[in-house]
Amino acid sequence: MKLSFSPENEAFRAEIRQWLDENLCGEFEPLRYRGGPGDEHVFIDERKAWEQRMAAGGWVGIGWPSQHGGRACSIAEQVIFHEEYARAGGPGRMGHIGEGLAAPTLIAYGSAQQQQRYLPAILEGREFWCQGYSEPGAGSDLANVRSKAVCDNGVWKITGQKVWTSLAHEADWCFVIARTDPGSVGNKGLGFFLVAMDQPGVDVRPIVQITGTAEFNEVFFENAVAADIVGEPGEGWKIAMALLGFERGVSTLGQQMLFQNELDAIVTIARKNGAAKNPLLRQRLAQAHLGLRTMRYNAMRMLSGGEDGSLQREALVYKLHWATWHRDLGELAMDVLGPDAELLGENGDYDLSRLQSLFLFSRSDTIYGGTNQIQRNIIAERGLGMPRELRPR
């Protein structure tokens, strides 16, 4: 067990640091510290352009194997990359659903042809993705998906409704789980499809959120053509679940660094407005610092040990930890702001400050990607061997 980085690692650090210095400036300067959770609706075009700049520098897909055009960076290098990216205030990544979710899934389960079709566009920051899992009747009970996929002369067509689809209005592609076997129930008889968003059979309607902005959407499919099915019909569940596993991987490191920026902002305010003298707030600020450090240590453990893909204990608790931590941070931000916390800006409708937006948006963290309650069920059942929930099917 050791934590130190090798001289090669430090050289890598110097390289990414210099690259960020030279590139995250000029037209991209305003993007610093922007576009994170709760702020994802800003600077869309500029952030897409930034993805392409990153891609040109070879900083997309750094953990992918080299035969797929990645850098095959070690875990340590990926940790360093995310540390430096956040230190520089790198903007929230428009491409994270493609880079962090779609791509690893394709690398693991896609055909060679599919890999050649989709991976380069992700690597080059040209195509963006969204995740079509949830439906009105399939939330926590994701296996209850009703959307149908019908094979019509060798072409799969999708009909059904997805909901809460983040960034669907900005995406070129959606990965969709839909029922390939009409008589099936539960997690059997599903398929995993890749669907182009720009076609007549796809209708995206924004849903206004608690923040007054619209980052997620309803997506209606009416005989929409699926360009591809990944794996076989009936394998959709297995692939969908594997993808959720990637969600807990390295992509979480980038998010932690955004959290650090938020905590730093709160600390700065606390030092200015006197909240840093309040003993109760001091305890909470210290607890927030402690929690974020622990999150980092958990991630380091997870990344050091999880190469075989098995879910380890620290991986099982990871989502519950960060989601709860971030929600608490939102509440702490408001308490540190004091009376100002309740006052909106006066530039337009529902003009939230960054920390107000954090407060509201962090309420979603304990809901999406498996609610806290679902996480606890999983931890108790898989981590501790306690009896499974009753399943009426």
Add this chain to the structure above:
Amino acid sequence: MDFRFTDEQVMIRDTARAFLADASDSAAVRAAMAGQGDAWARVTGEMGWQALTIPESCEGLGLGWVELAIVHEAAGETLLVSPLFATLGTGVSLLRACAGEQQQADWLPGIAAGEATLGVGMQGPGKDWGLRGCGVRYRPGDAGYELRGELASVVDGAIADTLLVVALDETESPESARVFRVAADAQGVTRRQTPGLDQTRDLAHLQLSEVQVAEDDLLDGSRAGWPAIQAGLDLGVIALAAELLGTAQRSLDLAVTYTLEREQFGRPVAGFQALKHKAADMMLRCECARSAVYYAACTADAFLEGQASAAQLAEAASIAKASAGDAAFENAGEALQMHGGVGFTWEYDIHLYFKRARAGRAQWGSSDWHRERIAEFILDGDEAMS
């Protein structure tokens, strides 16, 4: 960077667990609570853990803080009653950080041989952890220095052969802080074991009146004052945090085992979601504490190799202690609840975990104390600590 155990460390853990399952089972712990324990003789005789972090040049095993944490975690799992934490966790740690090279060469071999146990004293009665709570003052004396004052809650202080005493001069400034090595039977030292709620760890009250200490018994590395001493104490804080991690984990394990066996409403109570969710939160606390403890242990190794600063060590130690202390107490409390009525009996062990966790969380800086130290770093300094 490789944040997982090596094969050798896995072996040390498995060996420690196997040994303690026998040497520190429930009957052994209860015998030791009644003053009939033989665990220390077995630890020193069969395992040699007292020599774990003593350098090979001083006839020790020359292992590091990850191994130290592994052994303390295992001790916390079984509530081992022995001066392991006092001697190895706190005493050797302070000597490693503050004793001069010659002093280490003179003193450590005897400890490695299992000939002497140690106790570390700083806090005065009713006082908080930290230098402000320091209960002993020194001044020049006939032989070198003269110590006077009172020490409370010295872990295993009544049975220690050698005491390491943190003291201030009359200025009470941090620069004046020093560590003195005092024989427990020196003239002027009066000791009394103080009965405690947690009967698995002995605490002592010490009275020092005009105790004469030779110049050679002033720890060389402590001549520069508080920072080096604090680092030595932080090395010990990590040992206690590791113990508390073990206590937190075993509390969870006991609760899961019991609720899987106990049936009500026609099924094991472990099937009720209210209990599953409690258990999930307990596991979350354990895993966070585990990461924090082993991160701190790695930081300790880096510190002793001159690759981490005292501030980094302090931060990591505080994070580990607050995380593990809270995890231990909250988990033990939830485990008690999950046992129902039997959790409230003397017969079941869960109350021993509950009491040990409560005591451990408060010793060597409570969770709140450690959080306040973190707050000072992030809120009061010129620069946030990184």
